[in-house]
Amino acid sequence: MHISELQATGFRNLKGTFPVSHPLAVLVGENNAGKSNVIDALRIFLEPEAGPRARLYLTPDDFAHDEVGIRTTETLELALVFRGLTAVERARMVTTLAPSLGPDVARLRMVATLDEAGKVRADFYGGDSNNSEVERWAKEAVTFVYLPPLRDAAADLRPGRDNRLVSLLSTLAPEGSGDRAAIEAIAKTANDDLGKVDSITEARSRIQQRLHDMVGGEAYSQLSSLAFADPRFERIVASIRALAGSTAPLELTENGLGYNNLLYMSVLLAALEKRSDAALRVLLVEEPEAHLHPQLQDLLVRYLESSGDTSTQVIVTSHSPNLASSASVERVTVMIKSPKTVESVGRTPADFGLNAKQLAHLRRFLDVTKASLLFAKGVILVEGVAEQLVLPLLADRVGHSLPESGVTVLNVGGVAFQPFLKLFGTDALPYRCAVISDGDPPESPSDDDEEPSTTPAGGSVETSDGEDSDAAGEEKAEEETQELSAVARNLLAWKGDAITIELADKTFEWDLALAGNWEPMLDALHPIKPRVSKRLRKELADSSDERRADKILAAVKDCKGRFAQELAEVISDRAVAFEVPAYIRRAIEFSASRPSKVSE
Known part of the structure; x- marks a missing residue:
């Protein structure tokens, strides 16, 4: 048996259904998104392992308020859905069985009211009925242990009766x-x-x-x-007393905070595993990443996911992209604040209409950098490292600080945008997502810092007569234009209220140069290819914008990553004039804006 979802109405800022996976559920999201409120709802609902002293009771402050703090309801409802009940568990939970949800499903509801004197009354009901009272042994079938975000593991493990x-x-x-x-x-x-x-x-x-x-x-x-x-x-x-150490046992006060936290969780899990009177034990941990370096975060998540103890469920909250990316996509519930109200809802990326192949793709690509989208207010998806490095500086140029706007720039490493695009929308992650993609097919090599083996030590790619060797690349781009049109059409089909697609006329670098930025771009090229930069400055003085863009693209195509770093340095100098192309400006402004609503 395990908890599969929490349903909430009128409890603090929670509204709707919040999926909970087994054996591990990871609740992520920005600050004040409602992660701790989900944990507190479970603490109010379930029986504490440590006895009545550890119980969390409802107060008048738990009833929903609006943006200015005025209470909006005198009634709140919480419900837990349990799935996977065995025959023995069905017998114990008979007063909570919910046949409408399935043969092995139970539902436990709590309805609380607040009277004029400020007194809270809570009643428990089971199953499909609104008046079926729950037997005490059914309520006590699920217990919990809670680890708060600010905890002193060493103190909790010191000798004493409450150890x-x-x-x-x-x-x-x-x-x-x-x-x-x-x-x-x-x-x-x-x-x-x-x-x-x-x-x-x-x-x-x-x-x-x-x-x-x-x-x-x-x-x-x-x-x-x-x-x-x-x-x-x-x-x-x-x-x-508990002792721990890498080479010899130490007092916990002499051991690291992170390892003490791991030791404490190990003790709790071991204690929960041996409890025989509860059908399900739930470990609630806020911010388990506290004091753990990324590798230990990854190992902790992998252990919790692979635990063979079917009677223990672990539910954690986290602000860590490391921890979120270590968990399987199916384990993650994203907590989302409504842009217009104080309400929060929950979403799971696994429920966003992804097929098996797309879900596998998302698992592979949702690494520590891309997992930051789960904490963002807006996202810009780009093809390569060049856009990722330069876009934040271009946003500053048009009056938008991406960090202050909560916008994350994610490099998907190509044009495989579709698995990410399925994450956005009114019924998914209700953030604005902008895609910036090239108007021409991506060229090889990929955007990295490696230059072809034929590149001279000085970094300049020139033919024997001093001309740029870009003719072949330009011909190849012409041949592939028709192929790219299909890619562009597929992308444009995603355009809607939550997603915009902004395509360069040709490529990111080409369009930057076309906008009249050819001189600062040659400044950025100079540390990499000084001879080419010097020659192009003279050669392009009286050229058209298109020819300047062609020549600069040919010069940087084999060193885009290094060039992007140098260009970012140039753009960061506000004394240098730099024009932001219209399609990039539109993408920035779209991602920094907020959708009007979030569906439940």
Whole structure:
């Protein structure tokens, strides 16, 4: 059995259905998108493993408010849908079974009302009915443990009665077990042996004498002793401390914060695994990436995804593209704020109409850089590294700071835009997505820093008579124009309210030069190909804009990545005049604007 979705109406800013995958669900999104509200809804709904003290109760503040803080409802509803119930679990959850949703599905609802005195009343219902009360054992079938975002793992693992190790050891050595008796016997023997050591005996005698002298005789006398611990199991396990280290065990205060967090999660998962009275145990972790470097984040996600414990479900919130990209696409729920209200909805990329091939493509390409689209307010998709490097500076030139607008520029490494485009729209990610693509087919080699082996050490590509060797490339572009038209038509078919397609007349570099930027572009070319740059500056002084664009494109086609870096340096100098082509300006302005609505 596992939670498959949370349904919420009137609870804080949550509205609609929020998918939850098993065994791991990753909730991502920008700040204030509602990730923690999903976690809190589960904490209110489910039974805490740590007992009533760990329960989160509804308050008047949990009822939905509008943008100015005025309460908009006196009724809220939360519902959990459980799938994959076994025969035993169906018997236990009989009052919550929902045949309308499937044969092995249960539904648990909570309806809460707020009266005029500010008192909250919550009622629980099960299954398809609106009046079927839920048995206590059904509610207690699902329990949770919560790890807050600001946590002190070392403190939570220190010796004490509330130590998570106590719960684990108590479960592994239940009352009446041989292990429990053996532990108590070891402690008693250790205390007996300790009392035979001369220094311990002398210390105890001196303490006892001074205590006797302080209280003035026998009337107020007490006995003192020195021992390891009370030889009862509960006291023994409460005094056990966790140690960790890469070469030798260390006190947790001497260990790294990240490793302490991993140790703490390991203890919790081990304790949850051995619990036999709950049908499902849920571990709720906010920001598990805290203090973990990217490789450890990746390993943590891979472990949680591959866990074979079917009775434990882990639900995490994250701001980390590393963690989001490490999880399978199906595990990710994107939390989205409405652009016009305070409400939030949930979306899963796996539900955006992708076929198996497109979903596999998205899994491969949703790496740490591209996963940033899950946290963005707008996205610009580009073909290569040149556009990715230069676009933020061009946006500054037209008065739009992409970081301040929440816009991410993503390089898809070619023209395979379709798997990404399916992520955007009113019923998907309700962000504006702009595609900037070339009007001519992409040329080989790809946009990187490597030049062909025939390039001279100085970086200049010239024929023996000093002319640029670009004729073959220009002829090839002419031959491929018809092929590209089909690519362009396919892209343009995606154009709509959430997506715009902006095509260069030819290529990114060609259109930049055509806009009258040929001189600053030659400045950028100079560190790479000084002879070519110097010659073209003279040769193109009286040329047409088209010829200038042709010559500059031919000069940079084998070093586009390096050229983009130099061009970005030139454009960053605001004293240098630089004109932004209209199609790029339109893409920037579109992606920085907001859609009018988000569907539930």
